Amino acid sequence: MLTASFRDALEVVLKSGNFLNRELARRYQLWLVRDRFYKASGVRNLTFFQGAHICRRVGKVSGDPTLERIARGNALALCAAGSWTARFAPMLERMVADAEKLSGTRPNIFIDVSQVSRLDTFGAWLIERLRRSLTHGGVEAEIAGLSDNYSSLVDEVRRVKAEPVVDADRVTITGMLEQIGRAVAGIGGTLIGLIDMLGAVLSATAHVIIRPRGFRLTSTIHHLEQVCWRAVPIVVLITFLIGCIISQQGIFHFRKFGADIFVVDMLGVLVLREIGVLLVAIMVAGRSGSAYTAELGSMKMREEIDALRTMGFDPIEVLILPRMLALVLALPILAFLGAMAALYGGGLVAWLYGGVEPEAFLLRLRDAISIDHFVVGMIKAPVMAAVIGIVACVEGLSVQGSAESLGQHTTSSVVKGIFFVIVMDGVFAIFFASIGM
């Protein structure tokens, strides 16, 4: 046991900064803590340079971490050893959680970290957490034997304020009802957004008509290539197959009544009036509507649209008008090609499967359909294209900063596009029926 005067002298030497080296300072600090530990535990024979480890030296240097407890009298020492690093975090957390239960069992608690071979943020924080939870009734648990390398790390985590864990949003019935309510209210917002965009596009169109130099021909042609020319193979293939299927099913069922030849009527009316344009519109919504939304959305995310606006350009005129125009031109062309492919496919199946000769098919087709059916289909096509385009552009411009949002809006562009196409088809059906076309 050292005399008080010797300790004072040591402290003076320490504070004067003329001490031999930092290692000795560390040892002194460690020793002071140990001295207090032994005092509290009743041992009274300790000299400064005596080994005086509270903890036994652990043989392996970089082994698994351990936290040993040594209790004597009023004192408790927790000896951390091994590598206190992220790799062992799950183990460390359990050990620390166990040790935290000792809080308040003894008035003097020391945490000796002199045997810790490696320490990182995980280890440092867990030691700090242990220190905090063992601090009881105004008596702070002390950390001893911290090596110089790690002291700044421990200082760093000491500044961390433990915040209560925030619970994630719970799923509640009111919450679900609220979501439904918001979704319903959102429908109005969607409609207003569409009308807003329609107005913006019309006004940009008027602007371009007055000042044709503002029209972007190159861009329009580029988009025309994307949405029309490159879509031809897939559109023709799918409508061809649909024509085949309609024809085959028609013949299969009509044959029961001996009315094979009426399959031509069904095919002609269905393809020219409804299926041709509707099917192509749905394909275009999936193929080009989604592409428009994704393009505009990622431009929005990267502030490209803001950049355009600050340069004095109207994004509607530069980005949206060429896309809309390309789509409005493309859909009638694709619908026409699709209808032809479907008729061709239907005719082929009627011939091969139903034995309807091509001449008979064409004669019957001429009788069965009038120009009205074709006109009805062609009138619908550009309107549906406009609906798809407007929905896609509105969705594209409402993309927020995240990749998730881009995905959501692209999905919603296709879903809404198809929905509005079908609604428009219904409206057209009523309209043409009432004017007798």
Add this chain to the structure above:
Amino acid sequence: MAGEISDAIIRVRDITVQFGKTRVLDGLNLDVKRGEILGFVGPSGAGKSVLTRTIIGLVPKIAGSIEVFGVDLDAASAAERRGVERRWGILFQQGALFSSLTVRQNIQFPVREYLRISQRLLDEIMVAKLGMVGLRPEVADRYPSELSGGMIKRVALARALALDPELVFLDEPTSGLDPIGAGDFDELVRTLQRTLGLTVFMVTHDLDSLYTACDRIAVLGNGKIIAAGSIADMQASQHPWLRQYFHGKRARAVMG
């Protein structure tokens, strides 16, 4: 010499990278020693980022070998590679935060994947990491799109440090930060290097960073390392680009 080699945490030997007909790196050799902060400079477009991306395996090379932590990355099995990837952290130039996750989730993501620890510890570690990079815990529930450029850098660094890696790649960490922020960042890298014993591979253009943070500097030019050494070596070099770089107007301003 032998000691130096065994001490190297990254060993790059004769790597060649080519895009189409342009040869970006041409038989490049580089050692990064354990515990040092290596500043990596070179003219824009010289291939600094390409080298970084080649070392971490994002850009294919046509020749040469790369060893990290003594593991040859070409010969390594998938498990060995994962082991290496867990021991390094990467700060991308633009941050590359996951845009649909909050700051909290971004930082916790690698930890959650590799370690089975409680949500409480995850949150505490996240707060500690945020504190280390100089951010307040309040930003934890913001999305990357709601952060400023400097904050994105810091969060990205916090994410790179989430698993307490031994090696960190920083691709232009101080670009886009104000001078005070950049100074803090350098200081931060220094502190982390000291406390965590990090090895830092830093691509930078910032002369201040070179002077205050880096132990050693390597210069890339014509697809090769044209010089490597301390800042004093760089200043003494007679290479024209180096002379311009270290004795130009901006360099003089930094040196005072």
